[in-house]
Amino acid sequence: MQHWICDSGTRPVATWLEAMPAAQLLARAEVHGIPASQPGILWFRLRAGEMIGTVLPRLGLAERQHLVLLCDEPDEGVVMQALSAGAAGCCNTHAAPEVLKQVALVVGNGGLWIGQSLLQRLVGSTARLLGQRAGDARNDDWAALLSERETQVAQQVAGGASNKEIASQLSISERTVKAHLTSIFEKLGLRDRLQLSLKINS
Known part of the structure; x- marks a missing residue:
């Protein structure tokens, strides 16, 4: 590279x-x-x-x-x-x-x-937010816009996985992962992985 x-x-x-x-x-x-x-x-x-x-x-x-x-x-x-x-x-x-x-x-x-300090702060803030919303219905409207495989890829990204890790976990190629991500970003009106993670984890 x-x-x-x-x-x-x-x-x-x-x-x-x-x-x-x-x-x-x-x-x-x-x-x-x-x-x-x-x-x-x-x-x-x-x-x-x-x-x-x-x-x-x-x-x-x-x-x-x-x-x-x-x-x-x-x-x-x-x-x-x-x-x-x-x-x-x-x-x-x-x-x-x-x-x-x-x-x-x-x-x-x-x-x-x-x-590391920012990562811990972001994870801590997300965990507190999710804890506060535990009693509420989870907003999974985003998943209705995606195919089953795209939903799996999106969830892996939200968990912090790289393209290589996602490809290994789902038994698909990295090229296919990238194609799914392009489709996901377009369907959900998002720009990047960080926005996708925030959307899914909020």
Whole structure:
């Protein structure tokens, strides 16, 4: 999988090169020249004091291209903004090479990468919300719009499974999983996996 690292500077961080020795370092203005047919991960560095809106461009990413934010000063607010802007993950600019490789593996397989503290907070909030609604009728209207297999795929996504894991669990190919997800997003009027998870788990 190809890696493109987009930064305002010209000197890559040493850990980036150790984790992704074949990565291409690009200026932000060069991002639009990346071929849509080439799968890979676009890593954007958010330097201290920069705003996400000025760093993350409006990209029409291809199906097998993913975006990750490398943040000099990560916090939960930045992570949420990054996800809202279409990023599949957010991690520290100076993360160890092993962590960067893990981020690439998760994101490359269609998963989301967020910090442990934010993940725990989101799961805790969802669990409390579901507990409060336990006595109410569960709103499964979304399932009526999907086929049986699409419903199974949607439930797997809501449980945090990657495309590869879903394919293994349902004994189908990853290409079929992606096709089902495209149909699910279209039928439910959703943009991404995070919105789907929130819809199903709320």
